[in-house]
Amino acid sequence: MAPSYPARIPRVLSIAGTDPSGGAGTAADLKSITAAGGYGMSVVTALVAQNTCGVREIHVPPAPFLDRQLRAVSDDVVIDAVKTGMLGTAALIATVSEWLDEHPPQILVVDPVMVATSGDSLLAPDAEQAMITFCSRATVVTPNIEELARLTGSERARDERAALEQARGWAARTGVAVVVKTGHLDSATVTNTWVGPDGICLPVPSTRVSSTSTHGTGCSLASALATRLGSGESPQEALAWSTQWLHEAISHGEALRVGSGHGPVDHSHRARRLQAAGESTPWLGPGAVPPILDSPDQILSALGAALPAAARIEPAVAPAGPWTQALWAAGEPIARNIAESDLVRQLVDGSLPPNAFAFYLAQDSLYLRRYSRALAALSAASTDVVAQVFWARGASSCLTVESALHRGRLGEQEEIGVSPVTSAYTDFLLATTLGEERAVGTAAVLPCYWLYAQTGATLPSVPSDHPYADWLDTYRDPGFVIATQGALEQVERELATASPAVRSAAVRAYLLASRHELEFFDQALRLAAPVPADQHETILEGAL
Incomplete structure (x- = not known):
């Protein structure tokens, strides 16, 4: 049986600004594209001096240089999907639009970087209007709640129902799908919903993660979504994969210990987890357990299982004697790994994807x-x-x-x-x-x-x-x-x-x-x- 590799690796172009601290912009886009199974390319629209604490300065190269970047890529490479992020001026938006007219991609995911989550405008009025027009050429747009309001000419949605109504109306008028993201609303459940021009909604629920590592989540979701759509997945499949992957990335972002502000997500956590699962290193080497065991104490000394009392996990069901007590101590690191595993965590917080739960039940x-x-x-x-x-x-x-x-x-x-x-x-x-x-x-x-x-x-x-x-x-x-x-x-x-x-x-x-x-x-x-x-x-x- 052939390995279950993707039928093809999508070639995905990110058109966005930079982030030298690696959490957002083209840095996040390329990491997300790679994590989602694509080959990432980037065209830079702005050089941004920023870190996890904020933006310090922005330098926008001339629009003709942006055009030359775009043509350098498209003259040589077949592009399966394009994701756009920060397009800071009306001139830059016009340049990208002209290039898209000549090189229309099968998939165009637009992250309309217009409004910060605080409500502050990120574009001048003429550029904001140009971005609203630009969105109508997309396959799908991924606005935050503030941007959805600007896009639709509405008041900021106060709940998910209102946001979905805004998206339905705009999608029907433009023929462009919208991903409604409720991460900035006040609810324990975070749902990303694909709203199609036909009014059909495809929700992908997740659970809110209490974390300060949320820098670049919009860039990351849009790039992963572009990649999965570019590989041929349906909207439901692509959004489900991207949402689940990003949930895991946010959950483990703080462990990266990058920066003192709002840190990045861990784009590579899933890849590292799967890499470890695929390694063929023997679980127990030839001399891991002594060939002769006369007493339980030999198990502890040989396997280094005599942990400090403060570090031990006590068994919930007590051992029946010294031999099972020694077995518990020897295998305690594995018990700890299970207790801290992503599957147990997601079962508890309710974020375990239905397909994963179904598979787990079937295998059990x-x-x-x-x-x-x-x-x-x-x-x-x-x-x-x-x-x-x-x-x-x-x-x-x-x-x-x-x-x-x-x-x-x-x-x-x-x-x-x-x-x-x-x-x-x-x-x-x-x-x-x-x-x-x-x-x-x-x-x-x-x-x-x-x-x-x-x-x-x-x-x-x-x-x-x-x-x-x-x-x-x-x-x-x-x-x-x-x-x-x-x-x-x-x-x-x-x-x-x-x-x-x-x-x-x-x-x-x-x-x-x-x-x-x-x-x-x-x-x-x-x-x-x-x-x-x-x-x-x-x-x-x-x-x-």
């Missing part, structure tokens, strides 16, 4: 079928009646109670197909429980119990109208906590009586399974493209 359902076989294998291998019954009940629960929850939400979407991550994890579990010593198998199945129970115990309460409220409640199920306690007792008993060599193999199996759990959590945020909008409704109906 497929996983449980195979996990059930692994638990059944442990039951068959056990010589103790209590252990036999415990693992058999676990296997049965996977196929009845847990799977029923999935089927209620998924319907026909359950047959998405097993992912490489799910396949690798379940193959590991089946190979371990069917082909290794019983103690190794019990250690391998433990993370599915323990790490999910840990996640559930640390989740905050959410309101009943939260899109994933009922699913989050399943993580806190008291019955699952009791089952986790039983699994810990089985592992503790097996490790206490196993040989030192088998214990070593069991510790390796536990750590590898824990890492598989982390990959399983993360995989839903590695999807190449959203699922169609009509499938979103099917998935969410079961979750609401």
